[in-house]
Amino acid sequence: MATYYANSGSGVDGNAGTSWAEATKTIEAAAYSASADGDIVIISASNVYYETGINTKNHNVQYKSKAGEMAILDGDEASANCFNMGNYSGTYYENLEIRNYGDKIWDNDANADARKFSISGCYVHDNTGVITNRIMGDGGAQVG
Numbered sequence: 384m385a386t387y388y389a390n391s392g393s394g395v396d397g398n399a400g401t402s403w404a405e406a407t408k409t410i411e412a413a414a415y416s417a418s419a420d421g422d423i424v425i426i427s428a429s430n431v432y433y434e435t436g437i438n439t440k441n442h443n444v445q446y447k448s449k450a451g452e453m454a455i456l457d458g459d460e461a462s463a464n465c466f467n468m469g470n471y472s473g474t475y476y477e478n479l480e481i482r483n484y485g486d487k488i489w490d491n492d493a494n495a496d497a498r499k500f501s502i503s504g505c506y507v508h509d510n511t512g513v514i515t516n517r518i519m520g521d522g523g524a525q526v527g
Contacts, residue, residue, distance in 0.1 A: 384421040389413040392429030403427075410446070410456070411437050417444040426479070428452035435463035435484070443473030453506070458484030460511070478504040485511050 387400040387407070394406035400413045407413045410432055413424045423445045426432070435458055439446065446466075448454040456465060456479060465481055465488045481488055488507060 384423070385417070385419065386423045386425060387413040387416045388425050388427070389432075390427040390429050391432050392427065394427075410434055414439055414444065414446070420473070421445075423447070425449050426454040428454045431455045431457050433457050433459050435459075435465065437466050439466045439474055443475075445475040445477065446479070447475070447477035448479060453478050453480050453504075455480045455482065457482055458510070460485055464488070474500040476500070476502045476505055480506045480508075482507070482509045 385401070388394070388403050388405070389400065389408070389410045389412070390403065390406035391408055394400075394408035394412075396408045396412040398405040398407055398412075400407040400416045406427070407416070410424065410426055411434055413426075414437055417424050420443045425447060427449050432454065434456060437456075458465060460483050463485065465484050466476075488510060
């Protein structure tokens with residue numbers, strides 16, 4: 384199990400993402416590095432993340448805000464997904480604010496196995512699309 388770090392303020396996507404000093408700029412870059420079951424991506428709330436289609440298809444990875452923070456993911460009203468989960472179940476999302484997405488928040492590519500994921504302490508609001516057509520989280524999201 385490894386931990387990767389994303390910091391939209393000071394990170395660089397060419398970094399390894401293995402410490403705050405080597406943080407990636409985007410969640411997508413950190414997600415790309417997380418390649419084993421149980422890996423963790425910690426997201427700094429230093430700035431807003433304007434990302435769409437974050438590929439979380441890499442195993443059963445945890446995506447969570449840095450302790451004491453709530454990272455903001457803003458779709459900038461794009462007609463796109465926030466997270467593309469693919470074929471993996473067991474992915475975990477914690478303390479993320481997810482807003483302004485125009486399509487599904489969690490998209491599982493119509494794969495039944497990806498239906499099994501957990502969300503805890505997330506605040507999901509002002510999205511014009513659906514959360515997903517197959518959401519089966521643990522009820523830990525506040526949807527506004």
